[in-house]
Amino acid sequence: MNPRRRAILKTGSGATLLSLLGGAGLLAPGAAQAQTWNKAAFDTHNLAETMKALGGGDPVQSKDIVFFQTPDIAENGAVVPVGVSSNIPKTESIAILIEKNPNMLAATFDIPAGTDPSISTRVKMGQSSNIVALVKADGKYYVAAKEVKVTLGGCGG
Amino acid sequence: MADPMKIRANLVGDSTEVKVLMNHEMETGQRKDAQGAIIPAWFIQSVTVTYGGKTVLAAQWGPAVAKNPFLSFKFKGGAKGEKVTITWVDNRGDKRTDEATIA
Numbered sequence: 001m002n003p004r005r006r007a008i009l010k011t012g013s014g015a016t017l018l019s020l021l022g023g024a025g026l027l028a029p030g031a032a033q034a035q036t037w038n039k040a041a042f043d044t045h046n047l048a049e050t051m052k053a054l055g056g057g058d059p060v061q062s063k064d065i066v067f068f069q070t071p072d073i074a075e076n077g078a079v080v081p082v083g084v085s086s087n088i089p090k091t092e093s094i095a096i097l098i099e100k101n102p103n104m105l106a107a108t109f110d111i112p113a114g115t116d117p118s119i120s121t122r123v124k125m126g127q128s129s130n131i132v133a134l135v136k137a138d139g140k141y142y143v144a145a146k147e148v149k150v151t152l153g154g155c156g157g
Numbered sequence: 158m159a160d161p162m163k164i165r166a167n168l169v170g171d172s173t174e175v176k177v178l179m180n181h182e183m184e185t186g187q188r189k190d191a192q193g194a195i196i197p198a199w200f201i202q203s204v205t206v207t208y209g210g211k212t213v214l215a216a217q218w219g220p221a222v223a224k225n226p227f228l229s230f231k232f233k234g235g236a237k238g239e240k241v242t243i244t245w246v247d248n249r250g251d252k253r254t255d256e257a258t259i260a
Contacts, residue, residue, distance in 0.1 A: 037202040037248075042219040079223045098221055102187055106221035109230075115213050116172065116231040122223035124185065 041105050059141030064088045065133050067146045069120055077150040082131060083120035090138040091117035099145075100129035125150045164257035166241045173235030173259055175206060175214075177228045177243055185220040201226060201245045208232065208241050235259050 069083035084094050094117065095108040106123045117135070125131075128149040135142045160180035167174050179201065186198025198220050206214040213232040235241070237259055244254040 037217055042217070081227075101221050102185075103219055103221060105219055107216060107218045110212075110215040112212055112214070114233045116233070118230065119214075120227075120229040122227045124183075124221050124223050 038108075042103060059134060059143045062088060062135070062142035062144055065135055065142060065144035067131070067133065067144070068118075070131065070146055071148060073149045073151065074125065075151045077125040077127070077152055079122050080125050080131075080148060080150070081120070081122050083118070084133040084135075085118035086133075086135045086137065086142075088117070088135060088137040088142055091135055092138070093136045094119055095134040096121070096123060097132040097134060098123060098125055098129055099132060101126050159251060159253045162243060162245075162253065162255040164241065164243060164255055166235070166257045166259040168235055168237055168259055169231070172231045172233050173208070173241070174231045175229065175241055175243075175257075177206075177226075179204075179226045179228075179245060179253075181224070181226060181245075181247065183220060183222055183224045183226060187220075199247065199249060201247045204228065204243065204245045206230075206241065206243050208235060209239065213241075 064087040066085045066087065067083060068085055069081045071081065074080040082096055084096060086094060091111055093108060093110045096106045097104050098106050101124070107121060109119050111117050111119075117137075123131075125148065128147070130145045130147050132143060132145045135144075162180065163178040165176045181201050182199055183201065184196055184199040186195065188196050190196055200220040200222065201218050204214075204216040204218065205212055214230055216228070218226070239259050240256045241259060242254060242256040244252065246252050
């Protein structure tokens with residue numbers, strides 16, 4: 001248990017934590033950006049480090065982000081289907097974060113104009129956790145979360 | 158060289174629906190082998206989907222994406238017989254590019 005992480009969890013609500021995750025580096029659109037893997041963001045092992053790696057931002061809770069194909073209870077944490085759809089106009093990118101995984105950030109998707117802001121993939125979850133969708137639209141950040149219970153973890157050894 | 162991807166691209170109305178199944182271990186770097194040594198991380202870091210010379214989806218992944226990753230999305234446009242090209246690059250620098258014909 002990392003005491004720093006505990007302290008941070010106590011001091012802020014989920015929304016404030018996420019506000020710090022919506023940094024400019026994470027979801028910047030453009031082909032050049034897509035080629036460079038954001039090591040700093042993916043390499044973090046707890047929330048404090050992730051926040052540091054991504055910098056600031058101020059996302060708004062949004063009901064226009066919809067989870068689909070995402071189960072309430074996942075039997076196998078190694079394969080959890082996640083679908084995220086954004087109804088926010090001018091969606092530029094979608095990121096999937098899993099709150100209690102060793103590395104919180106799972107995937108980011110840049111959505112160029114002409115591509116539907118709706119993606120579906122499969123992720124691993126170490127334990128029951130919130131799945132957080134972070135959407136960047138027209139330069140602003142929006143978030144939504146869905147709790148998924150995991151019966152069998154997918155990140156252990 | 159890694160195994161080929163399974164790609165399906167179908168024209169649905171005025172959009173092309175792309176579904177990809179990639180063959181990759183997606184080792185997290187968290188697991189240990191029987192001797193207790195950590196199995197090094199090995200996972201796809203970036204995925205690029207192009208159609209007609211234009212990028213229609215660019216993704217960056219961490220090791221939390223499931224083994225043999227699945228991805229599905231839609232883009233506007235596309236024509237039957239045209240090709241969709243998908244490339245991934247993993248953290249060892251391995252690359253794989255496959256293409257599928259829109260049906």
